Amino acid sequence: MTQGEIMPTHLSEQxxxxxxxxxxxxxxxxxxxxxxxxxxxxxxQPFRTMFNLPDHLVTPGAxxxxxxxxxxxxxxxxxxxxxxxAVRRRVEQARAFTPxxxxxxxxxxxxxxxxxxxxxxxxxxxxxTDITRTKQIETLLRTRSEALxxxxxxxxxxxxxxxxxxxxxxxxxxxxxxxxxxIEARTRTTMEMMPAHIAHVxxxxxxxxxxxxxxxxxxxxxxxxxxxxxxxxxxxxxxQRIGPKLDIAYGGENLTFEFTENRDSRRIRxxxxxxxxxxxxxxxxxxxxxxxxxxxxxxxxxxAIAAQVTSGLAHDFSNLLTIILGMQEKLARMDLPDQAAxxxxxxxxxxxxxxxxxxxxxxxxxxxxxxxQATDLGALLQELRVLATPSLPGPVSLTILDxxxxxxxxxxxxxxxxxxxxxxxxxxxxxxxxxxxxLSAHVVGRTWLEIKISDTGPGFAPEALEKAVEPFFTxxxxxGSGLGLPMVYDMVKLAGGDLTxxxxxxxxxxxxxxxxxxxxxxxxxxxxxVEDGEDLRPLFxxxxxxxxxxxxxxxxxxEAAALAADLPDIVLMLSDIQLQGSGxxxxxxxxxxxxxxxTVLMTSLPPDDPLHEAARLRAPVLRKPFDAxxxxxxxxxxxxRK
Numbered sequence: 001m002t003q004g005e006i007m008p009t010h011l012s013e014q015x016x017x018x019x020x021x022x023x024x025x026x027x028x029x030x031x032x033x034x035x036x037x038x039x040x041x042x043x044x045q046p047f048r049t050m051f052n053l054p055d056h057l058v059t060p061g062a063x064x065x066x067x068x069x070x071x072x073x074x075x076x077x078x079x080x081x082x083x084x085x086a087v088r089r090r091v092e093q094a095r096a097f098t099p100x101x102x103x104x105x106x107x108x109x110x111x112x113x114x115x116x117x118x119x120x121x122x123x124x125x126x127x128x129t130d131i132t133r134t135k136q137i138e139t140l141l142r143t144r145s146e147a148l149x150x151x152x153x154x155x156x157x158x159x160x161x162x163x164x165x166x167x168x169x170x171x172x173x174x175x176x177x178x179x180x181x182x183i184e185a186r187t188r189t190t191m192e193m194m195p196a197h198i199a200h201v202x203x204x205x206x207x208x209x210x211x212x213x214x215x216x217x218x219x220x221x222x223x224x225x226x227x228x229x230x231x232x233x234x235x236x237x238x239x240q241r242i243g244p245k246l247d248i249a250y251g252g253e254n255l256t257f258e259f260t261e262n263r264d265s266r267r268i269r270x271x272x273x274x275x276x277x278x279x280x281x282x283x284x285x286x287x288x289x290x291x292x293x294x295x296x297x298x299x300x301x302x303x304a305i306a307a308q309v310t311s312g313l314a315h316d317f318s319n320l321l322t323i324i325l326g327m328q329e330k331l332a333r334m335d336l337p338d339q340a341a342x343x344x345x346x347x348x349x350x351x352x353x354x355x356x357x358x359x360x361x362x363x364x365x366x367x368x369x370x371x372x373q374a375t376d377l378g379a380l381l382q383e384l385r386v387l388a389t390p391s392l393p394g395p396v397s398l399t400i401l402d403x404x405x406x407x408x409x410x411x412x413x414x415x416x417x418x419x420x421x422x423x424x425x426x427x428x429x430x431x432x433x434x435x436x437x438x439l440s441a442h443v444v445g446r447t448w449l450e451i452k453i454s455d456t457g458p459g460f461a462p463e464a465l466e467k468a469v470e471p472f473f474t475x476x477x478x479x480g481s482g483l484g485l486p487m488v489y490d491m492v493k494l495a496g497g498d499l500t501x502x503x504x505x506x507x508x509x510x511x512x513x514x515x516x517x518x519x520x521x522x523x524x525x526x527x528x529x530v531e532d533g534e535d536l537r538p539l540f541x542x543x544x545x546x547x548x549x550x551x552x553x554x555x556x557x558x559e560a561a562a563l564a565a566d567l568p569d570i571v572l573m574l575s576d577i578q579l580q581g582s583g584x585x586x587x588x589x590x591x592x593x594x595x596x597x598x599t600v601l602m603t604s605l606p607p608d609d610p611l612h613e614a615a616r617l618r619a620p621v622l623r624k625p626f627d628a629x630x631x632x633x634x635x636x637x638x639x640x641r642k
Contacts, residue, residue: 024176029129031173033180036122037226038064038094039208042180050112050128051076059277061200061208065091075107097124103131111135125180127173134162195593196285203278205230205246217286219445220263237262245272249280258287264445265513267291288447289515289593289618291496324351372620373633374519375411377404377441377449384417384439388424395434398424403442408519409449410598410620410634412495416514419488423453423510426485430457430508446596448497448513459503468501488512496617517619519598519635525571529553530560530588531602532580536624540574540602543628547636557583561591570597572635577603577615584611589618600634602626 024031024044030051032043040062048058052074057067069087072080080086097118105111109132116126137159197217200209207230212223214233221233230246231239241259249255249272256271267290271283328348331340381400389398420439427437435456444450460468469489488510492499497514527549531537541551549572554560556579564570573592577585585601592599604624605612615621620634 020176020180027173027176029127029173031125031127031176033119033125034064034094034123036097038091039226040064040067041123047128050130061202061277061279064094078107094124097122119180127170129166134159195590196283199225199282199284200275201230201280201282203250207233208279214284217284218261218263218268219266235262242270245270246280248272249274250278258291264447266445266447286593289589371412371414372410372517373413374408374636375413375416377409377411378402378406380411380413380417381420381439381441384420384424387417388421391425392428392437393433396428396431397436399436399438401438401440403440404449405443410517410519411449411514412491415491419491419512420451420453422485422488423512427453427455427457427508430455432457435507443516444513446516446518449516451512451514452509453512454504454507454509456507459508460501465501465503469499517598518596526550526552526567526569527572527574528560528563528567528570530555530557530573530575530579530585532556532576532578543631544572544574546628547632555579556581557585557588557591560588564592564595564597573597573599574631575599575601577601577605577611577621586611586615586618598635600631 021042021044024042025046027044028046030044030047030049032047033041035041040058040060042060043058047053051071053067053070056062057070065087068090069083071077072083072086077086099117101113101115103111103113110130111132113129113131114126115129116124118124195213195216197213198209198211199207199214202208207225207228210223210225214221214225215223218234218238220235222228225233231243234242238259238261245255245257252274254271254273256269258267258269260266261268266286266288269285269287273281273283275281324347328344328351331344336344381402385398385400392398424437424439431437437456438454439451441449441451468485489499492512492514495514497512499513500511502509502511527544529537529540529544529551531540531553532555537553541553544551552563552567552570554563558581560573560575564573573588575585575588579585579588583591585603589599589601599619600622601615601619602622602624603609603612603615607613607623612621622630622634
């Protein structure tokens, strides 16, 4: 090494593994370690040699039951009448995990000692020692002790030396066991803390390893899945989406894909990696919030591009309309025939309609920002009924079915109500003079708020199903602008949701899905304040307490994540984006993802800062400075605001 270079102090995990395996192979005794699921964790070469085991039984993950069956069949335990009963009995003994020491004579005449000891994290370590020579010496000492006193002394010395060697070996084994226990505990803890499911399945699709995080990634799935088939664990509907990908991965191709799970419609990303034994390593992550943020970001970029393209055209078109209206004004003051007056009025109407169209284009292209706040959806829908009913013909009925939870949600009530009113009016036009419009709302797995609007009209034409959300597409001829559904689609995508159109047996149906975010109840509770500014923290604490919350405080993402994990009673988190340490408020959102904890971010960063822009896609953001009324608008319903 040259001067100034630093000697590395840590070996790689792979190097550690090779060194540990080499060290175990140098031990004269046979050694095996099985985990709590009776799967082989590690063994040394003497273990394979002593019992003449094939490769698949000395490979990590091999089942203890298969190893015992191989030994019984090969005659290790002598003649056995009922093989399965013998295997079952030894497996039950192994599951007890009790310390034991025994000596037995094998079918080949050799005598071995068997010493087993349970490990703190589950499983056990067993050491097998060939004591045939020691037993022979003991027999010799008993039968010839008087006649061969000289030999007795020599053999006693030899036995003493053997015992000393055995003691040294046992000391080495104890140290090895201690190190293995620490490594296993550290590895298991690390795996189980990861916000993803890590697993391994054998070539037949049975789980051989899991970090027990599957239930937190795919709702409804069990956590204890070792030995079960993947199809039984994830269920038929999910396996129908996963199965074809598994077939590809079993063929040797590593791949990553996403699917929407069946129960709560959460978006799951899965990475499949083939191993050398024919099995697969599986990494599964819940990317629902990432998908919602990605959809919102894509829509924001589309709108920015549309604004650039249309702004110049709209400006020129506006000038032309101004000229046309001015010329029509002059023509109207001239002495012209009655027919000319009608043409002038029609031209004015068309020009004014063009101006309205320009305004709607501007609404779609200018920067519209969602302003979510604690919203009572039931009250919003009742208010919508009052707004929409007068515009419906008498024979057209409006039914609203609210099956959503009786809890506040983080929504932009203005934009949502505008979108729903637009859809109801479209349904009215489709029904004509008579029909029925139905609006229903419910929550899907506390992941989505789903709102459906259906009508008894003729349904969407095939072309409309394909193009209805494209700007300027209309089936109403000159009566429609072609911007109603695109504006609804724009609002839904800005929120990170989705809009689908389809036909039912009775007519048309529009389904709107918005990310479900619960809001604080408004009746107080425990709030987590995350702010590293010593002068600002008391101010925000007083605001929260004034709104009826009890407050605990943190200054970093790590500290806040630990508190959120330990205190399930937290009903609100108010966090700065820039925090003490390397983690940001956005990183903190990732850490508490999946807990459903309502979160409001705050910042003094300008709106065009990348961190500020990224935060707006994930949660409501308060721009510093703000007052208690602005905070209350986000965390309390209108009825509870002062």
